[in-house]
Amino acid sequence: MKIFFPIGAFYPCQIGGQASAVHWHVSALGRMDIECNVFTTMYGIGRDQVIADQMTVTDYGSVYYAGNIFSIKSLLLLYKQIKKTDVIHLSGMFNIPSTLTLLIWAIFFPRKPLICSVHGELSPDALRFSRMKKQPTLLLYRLLYRRILFHATSDKEREDVTSFFKGSRVLQIPNLMHPADFVDKPKKKQFLFMGRIHEIKALHKFIEALSLSKLFKESDYIFDITGTHEDRHEAYFQMIKKMVLDLDLRDKVNFSGHVTGHAKEEKYAESYFL
Incomplete structure (x- = not known):
């Protein structure tokens, strides 16, 4: 066939x-x-x-x-x-x-x-x-x-x-997934977003929610945004970056850019929350 x-x-x-x-x-x-x-x-x-x-x-x-x-x-x-x-x-x-x-x-x-x-x-x-x-x-x-x-x-x-x-x-039928090999990494106190930066992913809502959490802001945890965006979504990318500054989260939210291969698996392995 x-x-x-x-x-x-x-x-x-x-x-x-x-x-x-x-x-x-x-x-x-x-x-x-x-x-x-x-x-x-x-x-x-x-x-x-x-x-x-x-x-x-x-x-x-x-x-x-x-x-x-x-x-x-x-x-x-x-x-x-x-x-x-x-x-x-x-x-x-x-x-x-x-x-x-x-x-x-x-x-x-x-x-x-x-x-x-x-x-x-x-x-x-x-x-x-x-x-x-x-x-x-x-x-x-x-x-x-x-x-x-x-x-x-x-x-x-x-x-x-x-x-x-x-x-x-x-x-x-659920999507077929091929799990990667196990990666043993010390855990970091971080929430991880891995994917396309697009409004449909509602990153702006999660950032706003984090800004309302006294527990998060006073903790050692950070929010790591790993991924990239298409040129046509540049306005949304700039909007969430401005949100981070306006909500005084510059030390709590990281933009790690596009990550591939083994480095991507390490990101998953070292994060407490996805």
Whole structure:
């Protein structure tokens, strides 16, 4: 069997959980002799890490990192991958590879099975961001959803899908996770946030809550924010930095930036709270 995975970001990208989750997924499927072919972008990946616009052979199948997703070469390869696959698995609804795949599938290959993992993108909180940009893709899903099998990872995610697409088919399975090797580090008195810095993560609310806690402010504990933000979310990043200063938390909140690899695992290991 061959499964095609279009996704906006993929390993070795370390920004966002989808990239890692899908990498673990295809690796596990590959060990079951299921061929997985991934089509993705260069988002969050340096030019020295992978070769762009070239098929990379892997243990589970292949990965194509598109330097320009709208180039003739990339679009032709995307069409060929869809044509030759047995099953299409969209990871996320609004990234460009998934949207292009949905459109090509609807026009040329509507009988092929198509699965869509929504990854929380139908929650009301998520839908309020870039609302107008999402409308054309949502219209396409509204026209096609009865032919799609949606994948949810939780009860809440299932409810979001069935509320938005009445009568939709939903399969609920938790994300596959590959735990890292145990790291033995002395614990630090810190709360850790690890991830994308985005308003939907509600960091501003947690910072405000910490400012109201006399116990926290008088303790030795700190709040460590580890992660990065996209340029389009610079205003939010600057807002929470200003909050830290205005609430007199400059010695209680750290911004550690983007961390990857073993250093990331050490951050998890040394923190009391995540």
